[in-house]
Amino acid sequence: MKKYSLIYIVAVLFGVNQIFAQITSGKILYNVSMEDYYNKNVKEKEASPQLEKMHRMTADAAKNIQLELIFNQEQSIFQHQKGLSISDFKELDEFVKYLIAKGVYFTNLTKGKQILQTSYEGRKYNVRSEITKQDWTLTKEKKEFEKFICNKAVLVKEIAGKNREIIAWYAPEIPVSFGPVDYVGNLPGLILELKLPIATYTAGKIELNPKKDIKIDWPKDIDTMTEEEYKKEGDKVKARLDEGW
Amino acid sequence: MxxxxxxxxxxxxxxxxxxxxxxxxxxxxTDCEGMAFDYADHVYDQTGDGFAAGKAFTVALALCEMM
Incomplete structure (x- = not known):
């Protein structure tokens, strides 16, 4: 009897191991919602009709956004679906897209590095960063996304001088530490929903181990700057705004 | 008379x-400029990103003046 129990346990463990070890690549499409942001900035702050209209247009445009995450065992690319028009105004399209994902995010988990390719007023920026450890709290709360059971994790992060709560729902069944924008390398599973103060990203379509190999070409021969240097450039734009533009 | x-x-x-x-x-x-500054402030408050605030101001001003 003991012998059979042992064989059974070994078989189960082997099976579980096989399931987890099998996922080597994937393609995820994320949808975006800015409704929480809209409610916070319009309903709670009693915005003027003009300001309310601006927030409404932004949130409506965001509904049409689709973002794609492709990954293999060590690298990923996260970016907007190419050629997707999200509103009737080109300027609004570009702005809302930047708000949701600043550009193309390349991640290499083995090297612990990320590069963001973005632009502002015609100038291109290649922003390099190290993937650092974030202080996520893993909770026991669970919910299901597209047949995957996800666990909830919470991170408190300082944004514009205030502590903000970031919520991620990650799937331990897909044991890769990738996710939207720069939320990579920290959680023990793929992030299928991410709630930031500005928007919520939710996986709509999950394709694991696609037939076509996923090859990621890391950007080469480019001038890069650090995250701090990029932030300083952004602070100059904010200072210009504070001085009346 | x-x-x-x-x-x-x-x-x-x-x-x-x-x-x-x-x-x-x-x-x-209509005070488009005032609204654009308010909008940029809201965006900065949620993102902490000066570029996003700059883009927000420009697009809000352009759309407000157009409408």
Missing amino acids: KRVIFLMTIVFAIGLSSSSLNAATLKIP
Whole structure:
């Protein structure tokens, strides 16, 4: 009897191991919602009709956004679906897209590095960063996304001088530490929903181990700057705004 | 007769002033710049990103002036 129990346990463990070890690549499409942001900035702050209209247009445009995450065992690319028009105004399209994902995010988990390719007023920026450890709290709360059971994790992060709560729902069944924008390398599973103060990203379509190999070409021969240097450039734009533009 | 002309003048004057008041109300310029600054502030508050705030200001101003 003991012998059979042992064989059974070994078989189960082997099976579980096989399931987890099998996922080597994937393609995820994320949808975006800015409704929480809209409610916070319009309903709670009693915005003027003009300001309310601006927030409404932004949130409506965001509904049409689709973002794609492709990954293999060590690298990923996260970016907007190419050629997707999200509103009737080109300027609004570009702005809302930047708000949701600043550009193309390349991640290499083995090297612990990320590069963001973005632009502002015609100038291109290649922003390099190290993937650092974030202080996520893993909770026991669970919910299901597209047949995957996800666990909830919470991170408190300082944004514009205030502590903000970031919520991620990650799937331990897909044991890769990738996710939207720069939320990579920290959680023990793929992030299928991410709630930031500005928007919520939710996986709509999950394709694991696609037939076509996923090859990621890391950007080469480019001038890069650090995250701090990029932030300083952004602070100059904010200072210009504070001085009346 | 003089009384009737006087009353008609008064009525005409009141009508004229109220119609110009309406026209003046309609012509008050919408404060696009103020709204654009408020919008940029909201965006910065949620993102902490100066570039996002700059883009927010530019697009809000352009859309407000267009509408």
